[in-house]
Amino acid sequence: MNAPHSSARLPAPWGRLLDRSKPPVRFSFEGRGYDGLQGDTIASALLANGRWILSRSFKYHRARGPLTLAGQDANTLVQLPDEANVLADLHPIGKGLVVTGQNCNGSLDHDRDAILGKFSRFMPVGFYYRAFFKPRGIWKRWEPFIRKKAGLGELDLAFQPRYHDKAYLFADVAVVGAGPAGLAAALAAADAGAKVLLIEQEPMLGGSLNWARFDLDGNEAEKTRLLIDRATAHPGIRVLTGAVCNAWFADNFLPIVAGARLYKARAKQCVLAAGAFDQPVIFRNNDLPGVLLASAAQRLMRLYAVAPGKRAAILTGHDDGYLAALDLLDAGVAVAALIDMRPENDLHASPWREALAKKGVRVISGSTVYEAIPGKDHGRVAGIDVRHIRAKGQVEPWGEIIACDTLLMSAGYMPAWQLPCQAGGKLSYDDASARFSLSDLPDVLTLAGSLNGLYALQNTLADGEAAGHRAAAAALSRPAAAPARALHPEAPVNYPWPIFPHPKGKEFVDYDEDLQIRDIVNATRYGYRDIQLVKRFSTVGMGPLQGRQAALPTARLVADATARTVSETGIATARPPFMPEKLAHAAGRAFTPARHTAMHRRHAEAGAQFIPAGIWLRPAYYGNPAARERLIQEEAAAVRTGVGLIDVSTLGGLEIRGPDAVELLERAYTFAFARQPVGRSRYALMTAEDGVIIDDGVCCRLGERHFYVTATTGGVDRVYRGLTKWNAQWRLDVDIANVSAAWAAVNLAGPRAREVLARVCADIDLSPEGFPYLAVRTGTVADVPARLVRVGFVGELGYEIHVPARYGEHLWDALIQAGADAGIRPFGVESQRLLRLEKGHVIIAQDTDGMTHPAEVGMGWAIARKKPFFVGKRSIEILEAQPPLRKLVGFVLPKDGPAPLEGQLILDERGDITGSITSCGDSGALGKFIGLAYCAPEQAVPGAKLPIRRESAPGGRLLAEVVALPFYDPDNKRQEL
Amino acid sequence: MKLMPCPLNGSRNISEFTYGGEVAAMPDPTACTDAEWADYVFNKSNPAGVVREWWLHNASNYWFIAERDTVTDTVLRTFDPGEIFKTRIDFTPHATSQENPA
């Protein structure tokens, strides 16, 4: 078989996809060179060279050739150097392309593991689950062996992905599938004025018009192909070829994979004209190379000018088999026989039957192939055992052997049910007529053609046109003026029971997973009656084929074995994606927003190490990471002893203005603000309706009706949304503006802060009396407008200075320069966290969790209990009436022991967990490890021992000491300087 | 991806929006029982049928109300909250409170 054929191609017009004017393309398969033509796929080029074995099957390593030749089966999976599991019947050849087989031990032609097929009796369905389940741990021993035997393809670990991209597309009407129905729909919709997106999986428009035969002389398809030119030229139609619509998502959101791009299309209306899948007949050895679907043979001839063999037989359950036989004859292939499963008296006279008779082709009715017989040519089919059908699935005990090197089969068609069912459609099957129907579809979706059970060309065209009209009218909000659909009667296309069990098995229901009839039937005997459970137990439909060919025979077998109808058993769900989708498609063009403060550049210049804070980047500390701990201590010491500068621009900022500004704050925050003087700040604590702390900040009163309230970096969006949502109900006369991004801010802190500020701020009285602790001032700093607040977050004399973002860098530069001779040092988030910890300040969401109410963290003082209402007030009252469950306390540990870690558990004397550490650090100012932790209320007594679980410590615990907060400067003298 | 019709911005991908919970009437916090208050805070009615929900259009920070059928997951109608919340809500006859002397 591998002797180089004369690469005999059929003459044009066979080979629609080929460009014979171009020189041959040389590539290799399994180490051997082959020539193909421009337009060939790997599979078609190999078949043209007489090379039929493309792969080895998953379980039994059986030799496999193409089945669908449409990228709809696993038989053509091959290996490229940088990619495994490539569909050879879709992938184009290229000069120098190196292709190898997969899943074989040795070579494709001589696979030592083919012996596995002999043991299939011992590898029944569910074999792995059941055989390696016990004893415990046995799977670990078998797994490497099984993986090696069962794996598909090899990964190239050095693979570098190409650029993958995503883009949105918008259309009035999206049409999926550009066969006759899709073309008619697209043209009708575009003619009606709709903007149409036409999506076709194949490299050219036309679908079955490109390869199928609809009439005696084959003229019908050629005439209808004019639609392709019209659609291509139509200004209202955007054509995507080689593009797979991989799913249907709500409201016509369609992911379309086209090359290295993932389109996300949104269409007002969608027409699905995805066609149908040719169905195999289930008989012994229906997987031999040379046995293929009738449509696959037609594709091979019409698209690639390759005759499938020299002497062929056809096994069919409907009239299209006769048309395929005519194609074979036209291509010069001898037709040994046409075997029609339908009984003679069901057959009606047809022109093609007469034509076959005239050409001397033997038609054997009421019969089937019972077994395909392998020949010496690497197992390619050499003959077929034809038997008369006696009853459903049963044949006569004797038959006739007919010699052939090719067998075309087609039991009927199953509509491409995947996308309609993803849209909520219900697939029904009428057991009497073997017809499918789809119902319960959303308004934005219309089916056309074979999805509506129509197969006659004029019917699919009429149906497509009507669908296009309907979709365009709906998309353009016009009254539907679709022409009445005049349909011709059609003969049934599905033979109801094309399944013929053989005592020796190997009648493949699922080619991907090597599942035979008995595997499916046995699954029902193990008690798996539900089709979804049969799928999970047997893995039917889980391979690359995803049940395109296996779903219907499986449903029939399960229905039969459980004495139900196919409509009752249903078809296994087909989830997205429709075709395999690369991770690169999902990963391509991802956006990862990041926010930089106005002073970011200056931090980078100063050697800042950045850490993310939400999507902000903030300096953690400045300098070499190797010296991290030392640098953090030095930065903290600079603030305690001299002056430091930290960028706090990430703080949230809300402008609350208007007659009801005070009222809004009174309701939204726990504290009282009515009597807050202009020019003063107040702590602002926010609780949710359940009384849990959700944010805090500083509320600055700039005017009678004007407040500037800060919020936490991570919490401000939630706070802003919460305030606006409340006021959508309360209807207070107030304006709430989120101005977080508009203000750049620093905290200038340390005993020498006033001295430094004075050098750049002339219009504000900075004296302790003129600008005391908690006061708010507006003025100019370094000649730019500024809001200043005296705050104490780090526990030293400090000024928070807010300026419009455009001046952020200018402010930073001015302060660094003004503080140069005072030894000013920029400090980062790490030292700020340590400094605030020394002051016992909690950080919301670090020291509080989703249950923390104010009393638990000692914030009862921040509740104005006499206010008539604030969000969370009622819940706090209820919570505080209960016995407390936990308290946040400060603790210290000596420096000579191990350091505590955030998240470590607090225990009671019985060893039960009472809480955990929320913050801890190495306090340079105190010379101790310090931290905050939740613990039981009875443990929260200064001087008490607090056991911290640490397995490596003696007794499994460290004993910390509870201390009163704050750790540092308990009288708060320093911040009030 | 679903579409959501925003009364201000038109039909947009649902990823442009944030869900804000069911529209629920707050019981009088000074008069209701603990159980009534807890029911309001923690329990959602989640009916099989039409429910009124808060939705926020993120980019414009616009809150609106959607009527959604939870059985079919269809949004039947969206509208400005002003349709329901027509007048100012107060918690006492005197809008502003006594300040806590603490």
Place this chain on the structure above:
Amino acid sequence: MDALSDTTHRERLCALADLTNLPRLGLRGRTAAERLAAEGFRPPDAPNRLTRADSGETLLRLSQGEYLLLGSPADRGARVRALEDALPKAGENALYFLPRQDSHAWFRLGGPRRFEVMAKLCGVDLSPAAFAADAVAQTSVARINAVVANDGRGGALHLLFDRPSAVFFREALLDAMREPSAPRNRETACLVG
């Protein structure tokens, strides 16, 4: 930054100009439209529409009561800067000033391929057929919130978005402009300013 020099790149397929330093401001409140009219601007009739002043300013209406006024490159925003200086900031008379020059960065995307570039970043159809010449969309672009304004007369899209995200956003836009399917024989991306 030079707000004007990008006009020299008109012939390019897509040009991105950073207008962040050109004055702009927001106004909100019951009297906002009245005030803007008194200043000689024409407040759009409906939200998510814009008008252009003869002197080159662009006025966007973002909701029932919120406006965004973009300065004109012709006077380097002087007229809007003067208005900003004159406006009260504390919210008197139901007129609330919003510091949009500081809260938002401002890019201008011009050139015939601008709609294709935006289709890679934004799930809203901004093609000329769907997005009118005076339309405004408040939406998500490259996963951040943005105001997209179609200045049909100027042949460009204005993009206003969170100022701290400007570095990220510029990279996202330039990457979309450099995309491989674009013609390679011409420079498709340039950043001015």
